[in-house]
Amino acid sequence: MPVVTLRDWIPVALSADLPAATVIPAHTPSGILALWRSANGELATLADRCPHRGMRLSYGFVRGEALSCIYHGWSYGQNGQCRRIPAHPDLTPPAAIKAASYPTEERNGVIWIALGEPKAPPPALEGFKPLRSITLEVDAKLISATGDVRTRLAGVDVLLLIVGISGSETVAHLMVDAAATESDCVTVSRAAEGWRRECEQLGVKELAS
Numbered sequence: 001m002p003v004v005t006l007r008d009w010i011p012v013a014l015s016a017d018l019p020a021a022t023v024i025p026a027h028t029p030s031g032i033l034a035l036w037r038s039a040n041g042e043l044a045t046l047a048d049r050c051p052h053r054g055m056r057l058s059y060g061f062v063r064g065e066a067l068s069c070i071y072h073g074w075s076y077g078q079n080g081q082c083r084r085i086p087a088h089p090d091l092t093p094p095a096a097i098k099a100a101s102y103p104t105e106e107r108n109g110v111i112w113i114a115l116g117e118p119k120a121p122p123p124a125l126e127g128f129k130p131l132r133s134i135t136l137e138v139d140a141k142l143i144s145a146t147g148d149v150r151t152r153l154a155g156v157d158v159l160l161l162i163v164g165i166s167g168s169e170t171v172a173h174l175m176v177d178a179a180a181t182e183s184d185c186v187t188v189s190r191a192a193e194g195w196r197r198e199c200e201q202l203g204v205k206e207l208a209s
């Protein structure tokens, strides 16, 4: 299969899986980040560690345009700056209280994060539309290096955006031919389950050899 390296951007979720006013853990090869969408639809990604006492921000909640920590309720803006400390409502939080933030873009139904400073926007992936994300218990190296794989499943053109998230776990975001019908999408989704099983069996064989 031809592999195209995605370089600066990591696909972390499909847009449909992150409605307004929600936060989810975004799995990257460098660990988990807190990916959230504000009530107004703005996307942001912060380090998954509250600057107060280290609680995971991906366990938090979104209220309006801020992400709040589940532990003591400190809230953060899109740039990671602490905006409010509930125990001290009259205090303007010092600028030093800030979670690291990461460039985040949404394109053609896919959400992308950059861990550094990207030189170009994420790929548009024209001709495809998002279908679903699946997690495989297999090393990404057995499927491809981090990159995308163009293939066919159930007779439909498919693009697999592959991200290795550990030595034994991989996430694949599936895109299908933009012309695929609803029935094609159901068939491809089922075929993807079979592909997942094949990959996982391949991983078991590798471990045994």
Ligand code: FES
Pocket (backbone or CB within 6 Å): 050, 051, 052, 053, 054, 055, 069, 070, 071, 072, 073, 074
């Ligand atoms: S650990 Fe997050 S507010 Fe205290």
